Amino acid sequence: MHTIRVKINGKDYEDEVEPRLLLVHYLRDKVHLTGTHVGCDTGNCGACTIFLNGKPVKSCNMLAVQANGAELTTIEGLARDGLHPIQNAFLDKFAIQCGYCTPGMVLSALALLQSNPKPTEDEIREAIEGNICMCTGYQQIVDAITHAADLMGQSRS
Amino acid sequence: MLNFDEIFVTRNYFGKPVRRNADTRFVKGEGSYVDDLQMDCVYAGYVRSPHAHARLGKIDTSKAEALKGVLAVMTGPEVAAVTQPVGARAITRPARQHVMATGKVRYVGEPVVIVVAEDRYILEDALDLVEVEYEPLPVVVELDDAMKEGAPLIFEEAGSNVLLHDTLTHGDIEGAFRQADVVVKEQFRVQRYSSTPLETWAIIAKHDKGTDSYVVWANDQQPGRSIVNISNALGIPVNKLRLIVPDSGGGFGIKLALWPYVVSQCLVARKVNKPVKWIQTRREHLLAGTHTPDCIVDLELALKKDGKVLGLRMKDRQNDGSFVHTAGIYNLIKFANIVGCYDIKATRAEMMSIVTNKAPTVQNRGVGKPVMIFTLERLMHRAALQLGLDPAEIRLRNFVQPEQMPHTTPSGEIYESGNYPECLRKALSQVGYKELKGQQATLRKQGTYIGVGLSASIEPGTSNLGYYYTSRGTPEYMGNAEGAIVSMDYDGNVNVLLGSVEEGQGHQTAVSQVVADMLAITPDRVTMNSQMDSLISPFLGHSGCYANRFNDVDMGAVIMATKKVRDKVLKIAAHKLGVTEGELRLRAGAVCSATDEGKSVSFKDIATLAYKQILLLPAGMEPGLKEVAYYKNEIAKLPNKENFNVQMTHGNSLHAVVVEVDVETGMIRFRKYVIVHDCGRQINPGIVDGMAIGSTVHGIGAVLLEEFLYDENGQILTTSFVDYMKPLAVGLPRFELSHVESPCPTSLLGTKAVGEGGAIGSLAAIANAVEDALTPFGVKVTSLPITPEKVLRAIRETKVI
Numbered sequence: 021m022h023t024i025r026v027k028i029n030g031k032d033y034e035d036e037v038e039p040r041l042l043l044v045h046y047l048r049d050k051v052h053l054t055g056t057h058v059g060c061d062t063g064n065c066g067a068c069t070i071f072l073n074g075k076p077v078k079s080c081n082m083l084a085v086q087a088n089g090a091e092l093t094t095i096e097g098l099a100r101d102g103l104h105p106i107q108n109a110f111l112d113k114f115a116i117q118c119g120y121c122t123p124g125m126v127l128s129a130l131a132l133l134q135s136n137p138k139p140t141e142d143e144i145r146e147a148i149e150g151n152i153c154m155c156t157g158y159q160q161i162v163d164a165i166t167h168a169a170d171l172m173g174q175s176r177s
Numbered sequence: 178m179l180n181f182d183e184i185f186v187t188r189n190y191f192g193k194p195v196r197r198n199a200d201t202r203f204v205k206g207e208g209s210y211v212d213d214l215q216m217d218c219v220y221a222g223y224v225r226s227p228h229a230h231a232r233l234g235k236i237d238t239s240k241a242e243a244l245k246g247v248l249a250v251m252t253g254p255e256v257a258a259v260t261q262p263v264g265a266r267a268i269t270r271p272a273r274q275h276v277m278a279t280g281k282v283r284y285v286g287e288p289v290v291i292v293v294a295e296d297r298y299i300l301e302d303a304l305d306l307v308e309v310e311y312e313p314l315p316v317v318v319e320l321d322d323a324m325k326e327g328a329p330l331i332f333e334e335a336g337s338n339v340l341l342h343d344t345l346t347h348g349d350i351e352g353a354f355r356q357a358d359v360v361v362k363e364q365f366r367v368q369r370y371s372s373t374p375l376e377t378w379a380i381i382a383k384h385d386k387g388t389d390s391y392v393v394w395a396n397d398q399q400p401g402r403s404i405v406n407i408s409n410a411l412g413i414p415v416n417k418l419r420l421i422v423p424d425s426g427g428g429f430g431i432k433l434a435l436w437p438y439v440v441s442q443c444l445v446a447r448k449v450n451k452p453v454k455w456i457q458t459r460r461e462h463l464l465a466g467t468h469t470p471d472c473i474v475d476l477e478l479a480l481k482k483d484g485k486v487l488g489l490r491m492k493d494r495q496n497d498g499s500f501v502h503t504a505g506i507y508n509l510i511k512f513a514n515i516v517g518c519y520d521i522k523a524t525r526a527e528m529m530s531i532v533t534n535k536a537p538t539v540q541n542r543g544v545g546k547p548v549m550i551f552t553l554e555r556l557m558h559r560a561a562l563q564l565g566l567d568p569a570e571i572r573l574r575n576f577v578q579p580e581q582m583p584h585t586t587p588s589g590e591i592y593e594s595g596n597y598p599e600c601l602r603k604a605l606s607q608v609g610y611k612e613l614k615g616q617q618a619t620l621r622k623q624g625t626y627i628g629v630g631l632s633a634s635i636e637p638g639t640s641n642l643g644y645y646y647t648s649r650g651t652p653e654y655m656g657n658a659e660g661a662i663v664s665m666d667y668d669g670n671v672n673v674l675l676g677s678v679e680e681g682q683g684h685q686t687a688v689s690q691v692v693a694d695m696l697a698i699t700p701d702r703v704t705m706n707s708q709m710d711s712l713i714s715p716f717l718g719h720s721g722c723y724a725n726r727f728n729d730v731d732m733g734a735v736i737m738a739t740k741k742v743r744d745k746v747l748k749i750a751a752h753k754l755g756v757t758e759g760e761l762r763l764r765a766g767a768v769c770s771a772t773d774e775g776k777s778v779s780f781k782d783i784a785t786l787a788y789k790q791i792l793l794l795p796a797g798m799e800p801g802l803k804e805v806a807y808y809k810n811e812i813a814k815l816p817n818k819e820n821f822n823v824q825m826t827h828g829n830s831l832h833a834v835v836v837e838v839d840v841e842t843g844m845i846r847f848r849k850y851v852i853v854h855d856c857g858r859q860i861n862p863g864i865v866d867g868m869a870i871g872s873t874v875h876g877i878g879a880v881l882l883e884e885f886l887y888d889e890n891g892q893i894l895t896t897s898f899v900d901y902m903k904p905l906a907v908g909l910p911r912f913e914l915s916h917v918e919s920p921c922p923t924s925l926l927g928t929k930a931v932g933e934g935g936a937i938g939s940l941a942a943i944a945n946a947v948e949d950a951l952t953p954f955g956v957k958v959t960s961l962p963i964t965p966e967k968v969l970r971a972i973r974e975t976k977v978i
Contacts (some may be wrong), residue, residue: 049296052215060459062899110204111200117871118426120681149905
């Protein structure tokens, strides 16, 4: 067993974990943050996307011990009060159906908009290439991210 | 039937893109899927067969049982000894199968041993410690092998690998082919694929010692039937099983078949006296978590010179793998949609459901209709070229015309509404059909190969469940219906309980829109259960999320129950205000006099009378404001082979696709994708658009990317999303979607099927476009998927994809 210390959504955690425990299972089963989902086990679908030290990672492809000392943000930590503009945009544009890919999709969108506040449609499609949605056919998700860029632009100005 | 205008008091929300606020939890990561439920669970998993066909020998579980943290182990033969076999629906030959392997294994991935351990990781260790002896048997993988004389039998007791073989003839088929000027025919092969919901199968089973009963949480798509199947298999009365379906991460039909796993989970839950959780891995899902059947379809059209189709013959051989419960279903649904959007008077369908050592099959989005429309629309394209007609023109000449509605097909399917020519004309204009045909020749000279493909598809909804049994006697289930409970609470707010479940279609929002407009309130005053619970939900054997039935029977039940509540509210208000009911109007959460607005009573005050001040209710009236209604679609016929209807609403769509084929790489790129969709009236266009586009992308996956591949030993080669490729955001077109509205006269709201259409129509549209693009190379498309490798080989050598 190893001791890990992590900060998740602004809160400090210290836990004993097996070296083989996946980060996603640590988040879901130990910390009970169940918004991070498992969809494929092979890093293809992106449902387990979280932020680790400010960068998006797939938490099913990392061990919990590798996150020792890191600062993590999961979907639950995206908005302290109410909804983040990306979350609002997903609702406005019907970018959710079953909701299972949504947390990962929203966080990938956030990663994009942090580095590119006004992305083109092609840039959006490339940015979410590592996230699979089985329901929507992506079009309303792309529209939601465009809309989110507008909403975030407005709130900055 | 309740008139459309009698349903609504206001029209503020019906038909509008009302935001899915009820699903805000999903964007916050607060959904409540099975694996999210906070219970003190232990974990179950399965040792699965590495062989496609083998006799089961000794199973040694001692090492696994000795591992610290392992709580229970049960072998397939032990499970079989205490359970009833799986029931078959459509097949006519005897085939005995249990929920886990016993005696022999029939596919790679078949569950052989179930193990329960304290956590997911110990479980994986334990699964590795189970030793199973197998005596390999000859393997049958492909259809051609399964039908050979002396082929190894998958089910010995059946005496054949063909478990259903039936021929249905309607109309004068011999006459049609005799009178034909031209016969166009082709053999098509369609691969195994699946819609692979992002959340895999998930089950928690708990046994309660005190009552000797089970509680199961599962993402089951048809709980009304599953609860019967599970209790039958366990040999317990249904009142000993409570089934709860929380949020589900997509279904597409694939979650209709998880109930056999519930059976083995219940047995081990009984042993360990703790909730047992099983979360299927993606590998397990792709390996054995069910596929569409692969098939070989021979189709022939008999045509006059002017393009009029006189008759159609089909021979359908379907590889149903090795799951007797669903074998044969796809055959029957293909048959039911054999004439597509066309007025064809004679049909013959020879159908064979064939078992092999491939994985089980289950209803996947569209169920058979994608293949039926693919083959029919490929042949319509071919026929047009052969007769020197434009592919659009031949369709216009054969469509069932709007003035023919309701139209009965030769076998008895009733097309109640639709305007197929209008959809086609709209699509042609939107895609710029004439201009494209002109550009095509010019571009070819420059080495750019574009093609235009059309596909007209029927999109049926609300299955008449009796169709499964056309092959064998009285149906166990027939027709289709749903139940709803609607109540107005102390605050005058409304709560709805449906017997059905949802897989992400926004049912709560759609229901809140309709109820709000029936009661003149805002949708935020309407809540709906987000989970089905067999203890409290008003379910029927039909209850579930499948066959495009929500906006017909589910909404029907909600409307009828809401109407009962509304009638009672009006009676109480009339009594309270001392006026007649006819003088009353609903307005903003209150009932008031039409002539004197000062005379008004709020829903909250009415609820106070109904629940608390019951002595002030009209004489003889029951207290409370909770009503239950069950609603069935009335047009279902009792099935017989001469005249039966498989589906009860009929949407349709027209896909017009422009592709560019890179003849150097074999890659296919979309230049334009037009969809004209007719689902009658829409409850929420934002939801409808997502369904139409999402299902089209399922079709695109099937046409271009997805295939479950097997080697000659029956080993599946595609067990992760690395090998089994799904459509991604990159590479897809921007869909241009528009609608034609032909209200359905047989559903209360005029709504009809939404959600499967794209998965049905896209296959042929894209294949037709690819063949059109490759005309200079003489390449024909007869199989799916159309991969770059196959495109290149066809261009360079074979001329056939």
